[in-house]
Amino acid sequence: xxxxxxxxxxxxxxxxxxxxxxxxxxxxxxxxxxxxxxxxxxxxxxxxxxxxxxxxxxxxxxxxxxxxxxxxxxxxxxxxxxxxxxxxxxxxxxxxxxxxxxxxxxxxxxxxxxxxxxxxxxxxxxxxxxxxxxxxxxxxxxxxxxxxxxxxxxxxxxxxxxxxxxxxxxxxxxxxxxxxxxxxxxxxxxxxxxxxxxxxxxxxxxxxxxxxxxxxxxxxxxxxxxxxxxxxxxxxxxxxxxxxxxxxxxxxxxxxxxxxxxxxxxxxxxxxxxxxxxxxxxxxxxxxxxxxxxxxxxxxxxxxxxxxxxxxxxxxxxxxxxxxxxxxxxxxxxxxxxxxxxxxxxxxxxxxxxxxxxxxxxxxxxxxxxxxxxxxxxxxxxxxxxxxxxxxxxxxxxxxxxxxxxxxxxxxxxxxxxxxxxxxxxxxxxxxxxxxxxxxxxxxxxxx
Amino acid sequence: xxxxxxxxxxxxxxxxxxxxxxxxxxxxxxxxxxxxxxxxxxxxxxxxxxxxxxxxxxxxxxxxxxxxxxxxxxxxxxxxxxxxxxxxxxxxxxxxxxxxxxxxxxxxxxxxxxxxxxxxxxxxxxxxxxxxxxxxxxxxxxxxxxxxxxxxxxxxxxxxxxxxxxxxxxxxxxxxxxxxxxxxxxxxxxxxxxxxxxxxxxxxxxxxxxxxxxxxxxxxxxxxxxxxxxxxxxxxxxxxxxxxxxxxxxxx
Numbered sequence: 200x201x202x203x204x205x206x207x208x209x210x211x212x213x214x215x216x217x218x219x220x221x222x223x224x225x226x227x228x229x230x231x232x233x234x235x236x237x238x239x240x241x242x243x244x245x246x247x248x249x250x251x252x253x254x255x256x257x258x259x260x261x262x263x264x265x266x267x268x269x270x271x272x273x274x275x276x277x278x279x280x281x282x283x284x285x286x287x288x289x290x291x292x293x294x295x296x297x298x299x300x301x302x303x304x305x306x307x308x309x310x311x312x313x314x315x316x317x318x319x320x321x322x323x324x325x326x327x328x329x330x331x332x333x334x335x336x337x338x339x340x341x342x343x344x345x346x347x348x349x350x351x352x353x354x355x356x357x358x359x360x361x362x363x364x365x366x367x368x369x370x371x372x373x374x375x376x377x378x379x380x381x382x383x384x385x386x387x388x389x390x391x392x393x394x395x396x397x398x399x400x401x402x403x404x405x406x407x408x409x410x411x412x413x414x415x416x417x418x419x420x421x422x423x424x425x426x427x428x429x430x431x432x433x434x435x436x437x438x439x440x441x442x443x444x445x446x447x448x449x450x451x452x453x454x455x456x457x458x459x460x461x462x463x464x465x466x467x468x469x470x471x472x473x474x475x476x477x478x479x480x481x482x483x484x485x486x487x488x489x490x491x492x493x494x495x496x497x498x499x500x501x502x503x504x505x506x507x508x509x510x511x512x513x514x515x516x517x518x519x520x521x522x523x524x525x526x527x528x529x530x531x532x533x534x535x536x537x538x539x540x541x542x543x544x545x546x547x548x549x550x551x552x553x554x555x556x557x558x559x560x561x562x563x564x565x566x567x568x569x570x571x572x573x574x575x576x577x578x579x580x581x582x583x584x585x586x587x588x589x590x591x592x593x594x595x596x597x598x599x600x601x602x603x604x605x606x607x608x609x610x611x612x613x614x615x616x617x618x619x620x621x622x623x624x625x626x627x628x629x630x631x632x633x634x635x636x637x638x639x640x641x642x643x644x645x646x647x
Numbered sequence: 648x649x650x651x652x653x654x655x656x657x658x659x660x661x662x663x664x665x666x667x668x669x670x671x672x673x674x675x676x677x678x679x680x681x682x683x684x685x686x687x688x689x690x691x692x693x694x695x696x697x698x699x700x701x702x703x704x705x706x707x708x709x710x711x712x713x714x715x716x717x718x719x720x721x722x723x724x725x726x727x728x729x730x731x732x733x734x735x736x737x738x739x740x741x742x743x744x745x746x747x748x749x750x751x752x753x754x755x756x757x758x759x760x761x762x763x764x765x766x767x768x769x770x771x772x773x774x775x776x777x778x779x780x781x782x783x784x785x786x787x788x789x790x791x792x793x794x795x796x797x798x799x800x801x802x803x804x805x806x807x808x809x810x811x812x813x814x815x816x817x818x819x820x821x822x823x824x825x826x827x828x829x830x831x832x833x834x835x836x837x838x839x840x841x842x843x844x845x846x847x848x849x850x851x852x853x854x855x856x857x858x859x860x861x862x863x864x865x866x867x868x869x870x871x872x873x874x875x876x877x878x879x880x881x882x883x884x885x886x887x888x889x890x891x892x893x894x895x896x897x898x899x
Contacts, residue, residue: 206827213651215869216784217827239783251651257733257827258783516868519651578867583652583678606651609681639784642733643648643656 200228202235207261210510211250211606212517213578216257216639220244222266226372229262230346233370233635236260240637243370245312246287249319250520251606252639253365259637264314267372270294278378279337284314284371291376292496296451300378301436304332305500307551309455314371319603320363320564324412324500327556331566333362334559340373344631348372360626362561365602367636367647368627383450386412386434386499387441389490392483396427396534399552400570403431407554411435412499414553418479419574420472422541427534429552430486437493446493454495471577475546482548521586522573522601524555524566529596533570536592540574543585547574562619565601573604583607602640610645620646648735649786653867654679655735659728661771662741663688663710666840667790669697670859671738673704680705685728687713688741715741715767716759725774729782736866737775738788739768739816742809744842750804757804764808769815776819779828786829786866789816793836793874796883800895820871831865833858834883835875851876 202219223229233241239259246265247254255261267285274280275298282291288302289309295301305323306316315321317339322331329335338352341361349369351358361368389410393399396417403415410433417429439450446452510518525532533552540547551573558567576582590612593600599616600608614620627647634647641647649655658675660668663686676682684706688694698708709731713724728734742764749756768789779785794802795809813832820830835858837849853875861875874880886894 204825206825211651214649214784215827216648217825218783239781252648256783257648258781517651578652583654586652607654609679611681639648643650 200232202260205261207244207247207255208517209251209254209606210248211519212510213519213606214252214255214639216252216255218256218259218261220261220263222263224266226267226340226342226348229264229267229342229370229372230348232260232262233342233344233346236635240635242636242638242641243314243318243366245285245315245318246310248308248311248315250604252643253318253602253641254315255639256637257639257642262370264312264370264372271373273298273300275300278380279375280378281373281375282313283373284317284339285312287312288316293453295378296384296453299380299382299451301381302376303329303335303379307501309501313374313376314366317362317371317374318364318366319601320559320561321603322555322566324414324553326566327407327413327554328411330556330559331564333359333561333564335377336362337375337377339371339375341369341371343369344633344635356626357630359559359561360563360623360630362559363564363602364561364623364627365563365640365646366638367641368630369636381436381451382439383437383442383446384452384454384496385437385442385446385450386494387437388432388434388492388494388499390486390488390492391431392486392488393431394425394428396429396537399427399429399431400530400533403552403554414551416482417537417550417552418483419537419540419547419550420476420479422538426541427537428483429550430483432486432499434494434499442493455497455501456495472544472546475548478548516578518575518577519582519586519606520573520575520604521589522571522604523589523593523598524569524571524601525593525596525598526567526569529598530570532592532596532598533572536572536589539585539588539592540576543581545576545579545582545585547576549573549575562623563602563617565599565603567599569598571601573601605640605644608644610643613644613646648733648784649866653863655682655786655866657683657685657733657735659685659687659734659737661687661713661737661739663713664691664693664697665738665740665790666842666855667835667838667858667862668738668740669700670855671736671788671862672701672706674859674863675736676701676704676706682706683731684708685711685731685734687711687724687728689714715763715771718762718766718770721767721770722774725771725778729778733782734778734785736786736788737779738790738862739771739775740790741767742790742842744802744805747802747804760804760808764805765811765815768812772815772819776823776828780823780826783827785827786831786869787816787819787823788831788833788862788866789819791816791832791834793834793879793883796834797887797894799897817872829866829869829871831862831870832872833862833865833875834873834879835861836879838875851879851882
């Protein structure tokens with residue numbers, strides 16, 4: 200298990216740094232790797248889908264947990280899966296669907312490890328109903344700095360410090376996840392094409408509780424009366440009766456096609472005002488209002504997974520994803536944030552707006568009741584200034600940024616966005632008194 | 648860490664009163680007011696004034712005594728500079744131009760140029776590279792010169808020191824890449840600063856602030872070699888190939 204010197208980046212392909220990377224295959228090898236950490240410390244890394252630098256550790260050690268790749272058991276009666284932390288949600292879904300079992304929380308991509316899902320306490324389009332990922336974790340095995348393995352349940356403070364704790368409490372090596380039951384792998388989808396942001400947000404607020412999944416996409420390239428025109432899509436799992444005849448034969452088929460892998464050939468500036476405008480126009484037009492359509496997993500949940508490695512479109516300069524939550528009652532601030540982007544010309548093609556339900560006990564968990572918006576912004580001049588203005592707007596409403604997407608905020612800003620961070624620091628300091636768990640993000644934001 | 652939009656949190660300026668270096672520091676301090684800056688240079692009123700100016704922009708500034716002509720102290724200077732934590736961007740901006748006619752006729756003047764511009768760049772560069780290699784990230788900006796590309800009659804001693812400087816830092820570019828460190832060799836043409844005061848500006852002359860803009864852009868996009876202004880790349884690649892009998896007769 201020799202470490203290999205590797206330069207790592209996040210999904211946004213910004214801020215690379217170099218670390219010694221090890222790929223342990225067993226929990227014992229994880230413990231052995233921890234012992235080899237020096238003063239530059241150690242962090243775990245899953246599939247590298249966080250946009251910024253939380254799974255990088257410049258000059259130190261990175262434990263790649265994808266070598267822990269076994270699913271230990273699937274209990275179809277209890278609807279629980281016992282899995283290694285390096286297993287991806289994609290793999291889990293493929294294995295669980297034949298049993299009519301479904302992961303309650305799925306983010307915008309399935310290429311996320313279970314360990315990463317816990318470390319970021321990820322959420323999905325079903326947050327208003329299902330909450331976030333860790334709320335469905337029955338127990339997890341955490342290797343702490345002293346090399347001990349703790350089996351944590353939701354009764355443990357350390358469980359909640361690890362949920363959304365960005366890997367800084369230890370290495371999650373295994374977890375038991377509670378699952379939902381489904382009759383089919385398909386969704387019954389209601390799509391509404393709505394021509395401005397205010398109407399979009401109004402419509403999204405009505406009947407939210409009737410849908411398990413709810414999300415809207417909006418166009419960030421038009422200003423004026425059609426600012427924020429968009430597509431609202433809401434869905435429930437389709438029942439067997441909902442399916443057309445030809446799908447009924449194999450209703451639990453993992454129907455999630457990937458059509459292509461994006462080649463690594465795009466120059467900087469490929470995604471510009473013109474191409475974004477074209478994309479937005481197309482995306483808006485392709486989704487006329489239609490209710491009750493049956494869609495497969497890719498079409499509804501993961502339209503981006505249809506193209507592998509799609510981040511390459513952003514070219515070598517990379518991009519960042521800005522995702523905030525702004526509490527309900529501050530809808531004007533949501534609108535203002537969209538205006539700011541349109542005014543400054545930092546176009547984004549992938550703009551996702553949804554409503555969060557209640558948050559949970561984890562001090563660093565991102566979701567809280569409110570509007571969450573995610574936009575992908577290519578890195579170019581003036582972006583720092585735009586983001587700083589957006590930060591101020593978010594702070595003024597008592598909102599916050601998502602650490603799994605964050606890549607450029609200030610330590611002071613994050614400190615104010617997460618008022619319970621000292622509570623988290625206390626738990627962390629007890630379990631890692633010498634601070635061996637550290638990441639580029641932790642250094643950059645002075646989290647620990 | 649340098650963040651996704653290219654803003655560093657800490658900056659070390661070797662040559663703490665360099666106008667180009669300070670212009671870079673000011674740009675970064677404006678983008679991120681909590682910037683931590685270390686100004687390494689010979690203690691002087693000018694160094695203190697530079698520190699005060701950056702503090703006014705919100706930066707946390709410390710000054711660090713650094714004498715380019717005392718190579719034995721350089722490892723210690725670098726250790727001190729890194730004592731407060733990682734350095735995201737290091738700008739190596741010390742250097743002297745000197746009187747060029749004296750420089751090729753007076754051994755002391757020539758030696759001073761060689762010691763500051765080349766020897767010190769190496770004796771600082773080695774421990775600096777070692778620290779950056781260990782921290783696994785960061786950006787090192789080395790201020791070379793177009794003069795190092797092809798020695799001219801009018802400043803060939805200066806040019807020879809910059810040629811050595813340029814070769815050393817270009818080499819570090821290769822050596823440090825796999826360790827996560829980007830070395831950017833910057834080759835400005837004529838820059839109107841106190842260093843060139845009283846001289847007739849050459850064509851395509853630049854201000855310190857213009858060069859600083861080029862540097863900040865180069866760090867953000869992790870470029871390994873830039874010219875200031877960019878058009879100099881083309882100009883120099885032509886000059887490099889002009890036959891010597893013609894080159895020596897060119898009017899500069």
